[in-house]
Amino acid sequence: MANEVKIALAGEGGQGVQSVAEIITEAANEEGKEALYIPNFGVEQRGGVSIAFVQIAEKQKIGSPKFEKADIVIALSDRAVLRSRQYVDERTVFVYDKSIQGVEDDLPKNAKQVLAIPAIEVAKNELHPRVFNIVIMGAVLHATRVVSEEQAKQALENKLGYKFEQNPELREMNHKALARGMELVAGLAQG
Template sequence: MEERLEIRLSGSGGQGLILAGIILAEAAILDGKNAVQSQSYGPEARGGASRAEVVISDEEIDYPKVTKPQVLLALTNEALNKFKDNLASDGIIIIDSSINKPDTPYKVIQLPIIETARDRIGKSMVANIVAVGVITALTKVVSREAVEKAVLNRVPKGTEELNKKALYAGFELGEQLS
């Protein structure tokens, strides 16, 4: 891992991206790394623009904000258009397959994140956990064991198996590319 990895998770309110950011940060801490997580969402709790940002580092984090993320996850067109031009030079953009691939100099990975949650897992609301699995598989910024533990610590009681299934589906999607 680089000394510092910046991740921006973006979409619309209600997609659970803030929880996804918290899970990635907790997984990093479980792995013995340093992590900072921040969030922002529009005036509408559901449907408005939303983003969560995570900084993960092996070193001390001296600046807690994401400035040039190496990873951008976009689950809506609006989120993609808003954030696609502000990445590190080696940045990657992970988009849902429902979004048209942008014209950009960055590497774009298009995966059926929402469709996997809806059709394979049976609940589109776990797309955030599928996305966490994808990011884990592609970046290896946190271990699978730590991210699974963080998911199980953070999801509502009674949904652990559903979310574990979603996480593993995300691992599979990401592994197809790595």
């Protein structure tokens, strides 16, 4: 990873961007890195676009909790594209879900790279819609290398271990989702 990585994750409430941010930063912290995560929050408990601001550094303490421009922006709905493009500049990789309709004109023009990944489709057709956010997590990890896959799995274990105990297939599905997410970005990077 770069010395310091800034990530903005934006999605609809319920898409799980906040838990992705939480798991990634906890994993980074476990690896001894400095991590900071802050959710945006307003008066609405539910509904509206949800954004997670994540910063991870090798050693140095993180500066201000929010930032102007991100190294990677992930947008998971049409509204999320509109809300999150303000965090994009010429160094930003902008990732959005391929299934989002009618946002072609709204995509940032100034990004270093704009990637469309079929995360929703993969989760729905190959795995289960509930692991959609883990596919996204895999994509973020591959794009940023902020934590290792092993550490990410450990963090998943810490967060969902009690569920995995009851249903070991769930563990397998989560691991698969993580791997598929990583592949989605890897495939594009090669192409």
